[in-house]
Amino acid sequence: GENVEQHPSTLSVQEGDSAVIKCTYSDSASNYFPWYKQELGKGPQLIIDIRSNVGEKKDQRIAVTLNKTAKHFSLHITETQPEDSAVYFCAASSPANFGNEKLTFGTGTRLTIIP
Amino acid sequence: DTEVTQTPKHLVMGMTNKKSLKCEQHMGHRAMYWYKQKAKKPPELMFVYSYEKLSINESVPSRFSPECPNSSLLNLHLHALQPEDSALYLCASSQDLRGSQPQHFGDGTRLSIL
Numbered sequence: 001g002e003n004v005e006q007h008p009s010t011l012s013v014q015e016g017d018s019a020v021i022k023c024t025y026s027d028s029a030s031n032y033f034p035w036y037k038q039e040l041g042k043g044p045q046l047i048i049d050i051r052s053n054v055g056e057k058k059d060q061r062i063a064v065t066l067n068k069t070a071k072h073f074s075l076h077i078t079e080t081q082p083e084d085s086a087v088y089f090c091a092a093s094s095p096a097n098f099g100n101e102k103l104t105f106g107t108g109t110r111l112t113i114i115p
Numbered sequence: 116d117t118e119v120t121q122t123p124k125h126l127v128m129g130m131t132n133k134k135s136l137k138c139e140q141h142m143g144h145r146a147m148y149w150y151k152q153k154a155k156k157p158p159e160l161m162f163v164y165s166y167e168k169l170s171i172n173e174s175v176p177s178r179f180s181p182e183c184p185n186s187s188l189l190n191l192h193l194h195a196l197q198p199e200d201s202a203l204y205l206c207a208s209s210q211d212l213r214g215s216q217p218q219h220f221g222d223g224t225r226l227s228i229l
Contacts, residue, residue, distance in 0.1 A: 032215035043119075043205050043220035044158065051215055089157050093215065101212055102171065105157035 002027040002094045006106025013080050014114050021109045023090035024072040032093040033073045034103070035064060039086045047088075048075070077111075085113045118142055119221035121206050127227045130196060136224045138189040138206030144219075146170075146212045147189040149181060150205040152223070158205055164189060165212045196228045 003026040013019045025033075031052040036044035050057045050064045050073065057064050061080075066073040077084055090106040119140045128134050138147065146165050150158035163171035164183040178200075180192040189206055203223040209216040 034217060036220075041222070043121075043222040046217050046219060049217055102160055102163065103218060108155070108157055 002030060002092055002104040004090060004092050004104050004106040006090050006109060008109060009107065010110045010112070012112045012114055015080055015082060017080055019075075019077045019080055019084070019111055019113075021075045021088055021090070021111070022072060023074070023092075023106050024070075025092040025104075026071065027092070027094045028068075028071065030092040030094045033064070033066060034091050034093075035062075035075050036089045036091065037086045038089065038108075044089060080113045082113050082115055085111060087111070119206055119208055119219055121204075121221035121224050123224055124222070125225045125227075127229060128193070128196065129229050130198075132196075133192070133194045135193065136191040136204055136206075136226075138191075138221060139187055140206075140208040140219075141187055142208060142219070143186075144208035144210055145186060146209045146216070147183060148207040148209075148218065149189070149191050150207065150220075152203040152205055158220075162191075163212070170212065193226075196226075198228050201226055201228045 006023045034049035035047050037047045038044045048062050048064050050066050061078045063076040088109045091103040093103050122137045148163050149161040152158045160173050161175045162181045167183045178195050182190040203225050205223045207218040207220045209218045
């Protein structure tokens with residue numbers, strides 16, 4: 001099955017600086033890669049996603065890049081703000097047998113923005 | 116505000132109790148999911164429903180019993196739970212089961228087993 005590794009597990013960044021979180025996946029058939037932000041006491045919130053036919057996607061201060069050859073994808077947050085502090089999860093979806101498609105999550109990164 | 120609503124937000128129950136968790140979405144999604152999340156861990160898939168039929172059961176113990184009464188509702192019936200079942204239970208939905216469909220999560224029910 002799919003295996004997703006995520007680094008770093010914790011990340012502290014000065015407010016205004018950039019943050020980068022990296023994930024690698026094992027199944028070359030995986031074709032969809034969402035990123036979730038989870039704040040304390042809340043469920044995971046989808047913040048950006050990318051499909052395998054695209055190399056980069058940007059939404060305001062958030063961007064995701066995908067390298068299919070190396071099987072890794074990254075989340076980039078620029079001009080960080082205190083409200084960016086949360087746990088971030090990457091995930092990968094493999095198009096296995098219909099009915100068995102599911103997300104495999106990374107282990108999470110706790111991002112702390114230092115004011 | 117999340118578009119997937121879960122009730123109750125918190126639940127404390129004894130090991131002999133029977134209770135149910137509820138999840139509702141009105142986005143017209145036809146796939147719904149139950150996940151379990153322990154502290155400082157990623158969500159773990161438990162069940163997947165597609166068009167109101169159980170599609171995936173990730174070898175979950177029978178003390179957890181899912182039910183999908185209609186396309187908007189998903190229940191998780193709990194009976195004779197163990198202390199290790201204490202966790203955050205998350206519901207999610209997606210358009211359908213195609214792998215590239217975003218899953219949208221509710222805020223979960225925090226369950227404590229005494």
